[in-house]
Amino acid sequence: xxxxxxxxxxxxxxxxxxxxxxxxxxxxxxxxxxxxxxxxxxxxxxxxxxxxxxxxxxxxxxxxxxxxxxxxxxxxxxxxxxxxxxxxxxxxxxxxxxxxxxxxxxxxxxxxxx
Amino acid sequence: xxxxxxxxxxxxxxxxxxxxxxxxxxxxxxxxxxxxxxxxxxxxxxxxxxxxxxxxxxxxxxxxxxxxxxxxxxxxxxxxxxxxxxxxxxxxxxxxxxxxxxxxxxxxx
Numbered sequence: 001x002x003x004x005x006x007x008x009x010x011x012x013x014x015x016x017x018x019x020x021x022x023x024x025x026x027x028x029x030x031x032x033x034x035x036x037x038x039x040x041x042x043x044x045x046x047x048x049x050x051x052x053x054x055x056x057x058x059x060x061x062x063x064x065x066x067x068x069x070x071x072x073x074x075x076x077x078x079x080x081x082x083x084x085x086x087x088x089x090x091x092x093x094x095x096x097x098x099x100x101x102x103x104x105x106x107x108x109x110x111x112x113x114x
Numbered sequence: 115x116x117x118x119x120x121x122x123x124x125x126x127x128x129x130x131x132x133x134x135x136x137x138x139x140x141x142x143x144x145x146x147x148x149x150x151x152x153x154x155x156x157x158x159x160x161x162x163x164x165x166x167x168x169x170x171x172x173x174x175x176x177x178x179x180x181x182x183x184x185x186x187x188x189x190x191x192x193x194x195x196x197x198x199x200x201x202x203x204x205x206x207x208x209x210x211x212x213x214x215x216x217x218x219x220x221x222x223x
Contacts, residue, residue: 107155108155
């Protein structure tokens with residue numbers, strides 16, 4: 001089945017130790033998104049790519065970086081995780097950019113910072 | 115500023131009907147989504163409304179009134195598996211998707 005895959009599902013890292021979260025998709029969608037979601041809060045968009053065009057949300061901290069080496073893969077790098085970065089990180093894709101294109105989400109990676 | 119308002123939590127009984135409301139104040143409007151999110155899992159798409167009126171899809175229906183900045187999600191014949199959070203999200207005039215914090219729905223036997 002075509003899908004969005006995130007690895008790992010659970011990640012524990014130490015305060016200040018760089019960590020990379022990965023996302024892959026078999027849907028061949030042009031657009032990929034990274035969201036941060038904390039408990040009982042709305043998902044917060046960090047970045048999105050339209051093909052290779054990178055779009056950084058204005059309030060995304062510099063501590064967060066992203067890479068999309070090809071259509072299928074996208075990575076979220078957190079350079080120096082703080083306790084406040086503990087959250088669920090959701091990857092999503094859509095076939096186009098605009099209101100009629102629903103987003104397909106991966107299962108998420110729950111990040112714990114110790 | 116942009117804002118999506120939903121009740122934080124609702125409780126309903128198995129087999130009953132529940133309506134989850136969403137009001138929005140955004141810079142423009144290009145459509146509204148409802149997503150379901152089970153605890154610890156990713157959101158899954160439920161419905162999309164861009165025109166006023168009711169969209170029915172099985173046990174779930176979604177209604178939109180653009181003039182009132184208002185939508186609701188109606189769930190009929192509630193099942194225990196419907197216990198989840200329901201997120202409302204609006205595309206604004208810049209094609210940014212603005213998310214609500216979600217309504218946690220608790221179903222009791």
